[in-house]
Amino acid sequence: MxxxxxxxxxxxxxxxxxxxxxxxxxxxxxxxxxxxxxxxxxxxxxxxxxxxxxxxxxxxxxxxxxxxxxxxxxxxxxxxxxxPGRRPLRVDVIASRVAPSGLMRDFHRAHPEIDLDVVMLFDIETAVAAIRSGAIDASFRAVAVPGRPLPEDIESVRVLDEPLQLLTGPAHALAGARSVTLGQLAGHRIWMPGIVPGTEWAAYYADAAAEFGLTIEATGPNFGSDALLDTIADTPALATFMGERTRLVWPAGHGLRRIPVTDPTPVYPHSLLWHRDNPHPALPALRTHLAAAAGGHGAAGTWTPGWVIPR
Structure with missing residues (x-):
């Protein structure tokens, strides 16, 4: 073949x-x-x-x-x-259309001489096990889950706080808003199929729902982003959260709206994880690139769960 x-x-x-x-x-x-x-x-x-x-x-x-x-x-x-000594730098980005994937594309453009192998693992436990075994060199994650700190041999650095946006169809009650506050979202149904209990993103949205009185529904199977966009476009009562850097394409007739969320702005804290003894020669270049290109974190007016490591 x-x-x-x-x-x-x-x-x-x-x-x-x-x-x-x-x-x-x-x-x-x-x-x-x-x-x-x-x-x-x-x-x-x-x-x-x-x-x-x-x-x-x-x-x-x-x-x-x-x-x-x-x-x-x-x-x-x-x-x-x-x-010998030539294995590509292997990095986990969770999914192909999310912010970490974009960060790795930018790194590849800046360093075309470095061979890359981008993989997509499911949850933080799987990613950490792969880092410790040497199967991958680094992973983008939300760093920790409450009650389950990172092993001592895993290093991390917070590289990007990605603002969340509200995605609605054209008939949603908030579709015409230039921005919405978290307080305004109380009472609205936010549909996010595919949230799996025990994952770092499940912990993130559970804390957001508890702190701001949000109704976040994870009902139904996850048929992928296209099916999600179709449903949001056709259902006035539903909205969903989407990362600001998530790449989405939908038919013009859908009329979807991406609306900034404020007061405070919920941000998803992407961090880079790696093993402290990882010898791959390209890993320092990746860390340097992210430090220079991805921006800071913890800005005023933003929100993350209290368990997120502030570094």
């Missing part, structure tokens, strides 16, 4: 658009289409369906995606086994 085709398939699946995948891979959109067509012929199935939004995985594409990722991981491990 041609690994370039597999890598292109994974990139297109993450991006949701062939054009964006081409930009990230540094090839033409025609090359992306040709590689995926070659892969589809070799497998004998369709992997994508073209839509007005871009490209969506078929059922076969969804089934193949985890195996494609494993193929790429195996190929990387095989190459690294005969490339």
């Amino acid at each position: 041609d690994l370039d085709s597999v890598r292109t398939f994974a990139a297109a699946a993450d991006a949701g658009q062939f054009q964006q995948a081409a930009a990230e891979l540094g090839v033409t959109q025609q090359a992306v289409s040709k590689r995926i067509a070659t892969l589809e012929r070799s497998l004998g199935v369709r992997l994508f369906t073209r839509t007005a939004r871009g490209a969506e995985l078929t059922i076969d594409g969804q089934a193949f995606l985890p195996h494609a990722r494993e193929l790429l991981r195996v190929a990387e491990r095989a190459a690294a086994s005969v490339r």
Whole structure:
């Protein structure tokens, strides 16, 4: 199986658009289409369906995606086994469209000479275990969960406080507001499917709900960002929180609104975690880049839970 085709398939699946995948891979959109067509012929199935939004995985594409990722991981491990001291810097960014992913893209543009391997792990326990085992070099997390401090051998530095915005459909009661206060959100339903108990983001939103009297609902399965945007656009009674740096694309007819939240502004505290004895030569460059580019934290008029490490 041609690994370039597999890598292109994974990139297109993450991006949701062939054009964006081409930009990230540094090839033409025609090359992306040709590689995926070659892969589809070799497998004998369709992997994508073209839509007005871009490209969506078929059922076969969804089934193949985890195996494609494993193929790429195996190929990387095989190459690294005969490339002493040359393993790519491996960083966990949680998801492809959130702020840490953007920070890593900026780092790659600033340091194209550094090989990167970006992965997406589920929760902080999984990420910390991977850091301690050497499977990854660093992870972006909210640092801690109440009652579960970081192990002593894990270092962290807070690199970005990302403001949360309220995302509403055009018929929502607050859709016309230029900004909203946390007090104004009391009594409004904020729908966030996919919040998993025990994760750092679940702890964050539980504290926000308790402190400001918010109604945050995590009911229903998480069908992904497109399904969430469709529901918010069509349901006047629902809104959701979204990070200011989260990349979203929706059909023009949705009429969605991204509204700043103030008084105070809730910010999600992204920190970089790594093992104190990690020897990867590119890790100091990443830390220096983030210190210079990501900005400070703890600004006046912002809010984070009390358990967030202030450093």
